[in-house]
Amino acid sequence: MKKRNVYLIMSSIVALSVAFFAAIYFLNLESKIKPIVAKVDQGGTPVFTNALYGDFNQPLSKPMDVTKIDELIYVSDTSNKQVQVFDQSGTPILKFGKEGTKEGEFKFPYGIAGDKEGNIYVADLYNANISIFDSKGKFIKYFDDKEKALKSPGGLRIVNNKLYVTDIKANKVYVFNLDGKKVMEIGGPGADEGKFIAPNAVTVDDDDRIYITDSGNNRVQIFDKDGKFIKIINGSEDGKGASTFLNPRGVAVDSKGNVYVVNNLAHNISAFDKDGKPLFELGGMGTENDKLYLPNGLFIDDRDTLFVTDTINQRVSVFY
Amino acid sequence: MSKLKISFSTLLMLILVGMFATFASAEGEFSPTSTHPAEVKDADGNVTGIFVGDVDNFGNQSTHRTHGNFQNNTNSCANCHSTHNGEDAMLLMKEGEYDLCMSCHDGTMGFYDVTEASGAGTFDDSHLSSSMHNVDSGILVGSAPGKYLNTSTAELECSSCHNPHGSANDRLLKETIVGTTPFAFNPTTKVPVPVGTKTINLAFTEDLDFAEINAVTGTGGLKITESIGPKDSLDKQYYSQFCGACHDDYLAKRSSGRPSNAAKTDTHDYLYSHTTNSTSTGRNCAACHYAHGTDVTTMVDALGNKVADYTKSVEDGGKGWEQAKAESYMKDVSAKGSALKKYTNMSVCFACHATSITNQIDPTLIGPDGRFIGRGKIR
Numbered sequence: 001m002k003k004r005n006v007y008l009i010m011s012s013i014v015a016l017s018v019a020f021f022a023a024i025y026f027l028n029l030e031s032k033i034k035p036i037v038a039k040v041d042q043g044g045t046p047v048f049t050n051a052l053y054g055d056f057n058q059p060l061s062k063p064m065d066v067t068k069i070d071e072l073i074y075v076s077d078t079s080n081k082q083v084q085v086f087d088q089s090g091t092p093i094l095k096f097g098k099e100g101t102k103e104g105e106f107k108f109p110y111g112i113a114g115d116k117e118g119n120i121y122v123a124d125l126y127n128a129n130i131s132i133f134d135s136k137g138k139f140i141k142y143f144d145d146k147e148k149a150l151k152s153p154g155g156l157r158i159v160n161n162k163l164y165v166t167d168i169k170a171n172k173v174y175v176f177n178l179d180g181k182k183v184m185e186i187g188g189p190g191a192d193e194g195k196f197i198a199p200n201a202v203t204v205d206d207d208d209r210i211y212i213t214d215s216g217n218n219r220v221q222i223f224d225k226d227g228k229f230i231k232i233i234n235g236s237e238d239g240k241g242a243s244t245f246l247n248p249r250g251v252a253v254d255s256k257g258n259v260y261v262v263n264n265l266a267h268n269i270s271a272f273d274k275d276g277k278p279l280f281e282l283g284g285m286g287t288e289n290d291k292l293y294l295p296n297g298l299f300i301d302d303r304d305t306l307f308v309t310d311t312i313n314q315r316v317s318v319f320y
Numbered sequence: 321m322s323k324l325k326i327s328f329s330t331l332l333m334l335i336l337v338g339m340f341a342t343f344a345s346a347e348g349e350f351s352p353t354s355t356h357p358a359e360v361k362d363a364d365g366n367v368t369g370i371f372v373g374d375v376d377n378f379g380n381q382s383t384h385r386t387h388g389n390f391q392n393n394t395n396s397c398a399n400c401h402s403t404h405n406g407e408d409a410m411l412l413m414k415e416g417e418y419d420l421c422m423s424c425h426d427g428t429m430g431f432y433d434v435t436e437a438s439g440a441g442t443f444d445d446s447h448l449s450s451s452m453h454n455v456d457s458g459i460l461v462g463s464a465p466g467k468y469l470n471t472s473t474a475e476l477e478c479s480s481c482h483n484p485h486g487s488a489n490d491r492l493l494k495e496t497i498v499g500t501t502p503f504a505f506n507p508t509t510k511v512p513v514p515v516g517t518k519t520i521n522l523a524f525t526e527d528l529d530f531a532e533i534n535a536v537t538g539t540g541g542l543k544i545t546e547s548i549g550p551k552d553s554l555d556k557q558y559y560s561q562f563c564g565a566c567h568d569d570y571l572a573k574r575s576s577g578r579p580s581n582a583a584k585t586d587t588h589d590y591l592y593s594h595t596t597n598s599t600s601t602g603r604n605c606a607a608c609h610y611a612h613g614t615d616v617t618t619m620v621d622a623l624g625n626k627v628a629d630y631t632k633s634v635e636d637g638g639k640g641w642e643q644a645k646a647e648s649y650m651k652d653v654s655a656k657g658s659a660l661k662k663y664t665n666m667s668v669c670f671a672c673h674a675t676s677i678t679n680q681i682d683p684t685l686i687g688p689d690g691r692f693i694g695r696g697k698i699r
Contacts, residue, residue: 010328017335062419064428099446107446108427125427126435154428168430169529189532197533198430216429216533247424264423293416294423311423312416 045271045280046306046319048290052090053315060084063309065155065201065250065297066316069114069135073307075316076109076122076297083109083122083137086316096137101127104139111156111165111201112297115178123153123165130156130165144180155201155213155250166199166212173202173212175227186210186227191217194229201262201297205253213251213261218243220251220261233259233276245270250298250308260298262308267292269308269319282306287313387484387492418456421478431530431544437618439522439547440491441610441660449652451660452613455480461498466570468580472498481562481611489520491547497565507557507597519558521551523699549606549699553599556606556699560596563605570605571597602698608668609660616650619658622667622674623685624694626650663694671695 024033034047052073054060061079068074072093073086082097097106107126114120118135121143128150130143143163152169162183163176173196175184187196197216204210208225219234235244246265253259257274267285269292272278283292293312300306306319401411427433435444443452453476461472461480474480482492489495495515497503504513513519526534530544550559564571569580574595581591595603602608610618617627630646632638641649652658652665663671671692674681687693 007328010332014328014331014335017339021335021338062422110428152427152430168428171430171533189530189536191536197536198428200428249428294419296423312419 046282046304049318049320050090051289051310051313051315051317052086054084054086055092055095058095060309060314060316062311063297063314063316064110064311065112066299066307066309067112067114067157068299068301068307069118069120072135073316074112074114074120075309076112078109081106081109083112083120083133085137094137096133097122103142104131104133106131110154113156113158113163115158116161121156121158121163123156125152125154125168128152130163143176145176145182146180147182149174149182149185155199157203159204160208164202164204164210166196166202168198168200171196171199173199173210175210184227186212186223193232194221194223196221200249201251203251203253205257206255211251211253211259213248215248215264218245218248220245220248220259231276233261233272235270235278239276249296252298252300252306254300254304255302256304260300260306262295262298264294264296267295269295269298269306282319283308283317290317290319292317387486417477417479421484431527431533434612438612439549441612441614441662442618443612444615445613447615447617448647449619449650449658449664450613450615451658453481453611453660461566464566466567468569468578470498470566470568472566474498488516488518490518490522490524493520493562495519497562503565504558504561507554507561513558519555520562521555522547523549523551550604556604557597557599559606560604563609563611564596567605569593573597602668602672604699607698608662610662611660614658614660614662616647616652616664619650619652619661619664620667620694620697621650621664622671622692622694624671624697662697667694668698672698 024030037044052060052075054075054077058080060075060077063075064078065076066073071088073088075084075086077084077095081099082095084092085094087093097104097109099105099107101107106122106124108124109122110125111123112120119140120133120135120137121130122133123130130145130150130153132140132143134140149167149170150165151167153165154168155166157164158178161178163178164173165176166173171189172185172187174182175186176182187194187199189195189197191197196212196214198214199212200215201213202210209230210223210225210227212221212223214221219232219239221232222230224230232239234241236242245261246263248261249264250262251259258279259272259274259276261270261272263270268281268283270278271280271282283290283295285291285293287293291313292308292310295308295310295317297309298306304320308317308319310317403411406412422434425432425434427435434440435442441452443455444450445452455477457476459476461474461476462470464470481494481497483494484492487493487495495502495504502512502515504517504519505511506513524545524547527544527546534543550556560571569578570593572578572593572595574592578591578593596605598604620626627643627646627650629637630639630641630649631643632640634640650664652661654665658664662668671694674686674692674695675690685693687696
């Protein structure tokens with residue numbers, strides 16, 4: 001190759017690179033680049049990518065929980081007594097439910113989860129029931145809680161055809177088959193290991209271990225698949241010291257086994273590795289894009305995308 | 321020419337360094353929070369942190385307490401206050417106050433759910449005949465019915481009546497309501513009771529739904545309780561003074577007219593108030609009104625029955641009415657609304673004063689004391 005051509009190619013590389021970074025700098029594209037970088041760097045801290053705000057005419061009001069069923073995101077829009085459905089870019093697709101105590105109506109829609117058929121289960125804290133809707137938002141039936149165990153259902157997840165639900169007033173977590181037969185019961189009121197005060201969220205990891213947010217005791221308790229207590233995560237070394245949580249709410253586990261806990265009154269999400277060692281924190285109080293303000297519900301999808309309900313900012317924030 | 325070659329290589333190197341720096345900067349940075357104000361790493365690079373709430377003032381392991389009893393190393397202030405970006409002179413984020421309180425008091429903590437009927441009534445506005453101290457709606461404290469001396473321009477919020485920092489009074493009820501003057505004064509001497517003195521004792525009973533939790537907190541810990549209103553005679557008077565801090569013209573003895581009448585120059589005093597400042601049953605604010613709010617499912621009739629009592633089946637001691645029928649029986653038809661009343665319409669008058677007309681009413685509704693059965697609920 002001629003010297004001249006080498007210089008030309010090199011200088012064009014330089015020019016393009018300079019133009020690339022200049023564009024990022026001057027057009028404020030950094031927030032768009034970060035997720036791309038994060039995608040390349042799988043080991044990194046998740047970063048804010050976008051937020052779901054809901055319909056302009058009726059924005060989310062106190063969204064308490066979120067889940068993803070197939071490719072759609074379902075949010076319990078609690079103060080509006082309804083469920084709002086979004087696609088991943090945040091476009092509102094559907095909303096259903098209204099205030100009331102009858103079929104298809106809500107008083108305090110809270111935990112939300114989907115089964116394999118794409119049906120949507122919504123726990124209502126005040127109505128003390130779980131409603132089942134089809135994917136179009138049509139009410140099908142109430143979850144057939146055969147023993148009438150549910151008093152104040154809060155957090156709700158469906159994993160491997162089992163329904164896990166926290167009962168806030170009973171201070172228990174129930175596990176049901178999807179036909180409504182109760183197969184297990186964990187907890188009871190108290191501060192000892194295996195007891196709860198106001199459990200608000202539940203999730204299950206790939207090894208069938210059950211994670212339960214024990215809000216009143218400021219901790220997350222982990223149980224094996226038979227409901228036997230394993231350990232506590234509360235931010236302290238070994239979970240044995242004083243808790244650093246402030247009103248913990250949503251809990252979720254990613255594909256690496258890292259545990260994420262929403263700290264409602266500290267306005268952040270604390271992440272721990274599978275041994276309970278603190279990794280990093282997301283959020284912090286504020287109204288900017290990557291901040292949270294009284295966050296509550298948390299869901300992590302199979303691509304390790306985090307969805308967190310941000311109640312005061314009236315949105316669901318997505319971190320990846 | 322060789323010089324030029326080197327400078328291009330240098331440029332390329334700089335670009336590469338720049339790229340790596342950009343990627344590196346995309347890594348998460350430590351962001352301090354109220355419970356984790358600073359990052360500290362041990363020899364292995366693990367975050368050990370400085371966490372607030374680990375150790376209390378006495379060197380013991382301790383947990384954060386929500387209201388009052390703050391520690392000397394607290395960092396909880398930032399939950400409500402913003403050091404440099406406050407929205408008012410108290411560095412508060414006042415837009416979020418109601419939501420902040422409601423992140424726990426909405427039922428998600430099990431106890432002290434203010435949307436559920438309690439000794440203070442309810443903040444649920446979804447039923448018929450609801451009325452309440454409408455916090456978070458922008459109404460001014462100075463617009464209270466019966467205001468005379470109260471000219472407050474503050475907005476009505478949870479913190480208008482409750483002090484989240486703790487209070488000498490039960491249920492965190494504030495010691496100063498309007499301005500900085502204590503609301504309470506000795507009913508006889510009229511001398512103000514200094515701040516720090518407990519004036520409002522409420523008649524608490526342990527909430528049996530939370531017996532196990534109450535057992536956990538030991539003898540000195542927080543107990544979940546239910547209240548039926550001010551406890552003893554003097555508490556009733558102070559409770560009325562508490563309400564009277566805003567509704568000042570209604571704090572009066574029936575025979576002496578309202579306070580505002582004293583300012584009138586003519587002798588024709590025509591505005592009187594039911595006695596509200598007495599120690600006797602039925603003659604304090606809490607006898608007839610809830611503090612938070614009321615609705616058709618919370619109010620009772622002169623017999624002390626609720627909607628739920630009438631919808632119960634006959635076997636269970638009810639009347640087996642449909643919900644709609646029971647609600648239309650219990651609904652408050654007063655032109656000015658249900659006014660946070662405990663009894664629907666004017667049935668509280670009937671429950672108390674029925675003695676004078678007993679010959680006109682069904683004797684089965686009269687108790688052994690010669691009064692309406694529902695009168696027993698009046699304090």
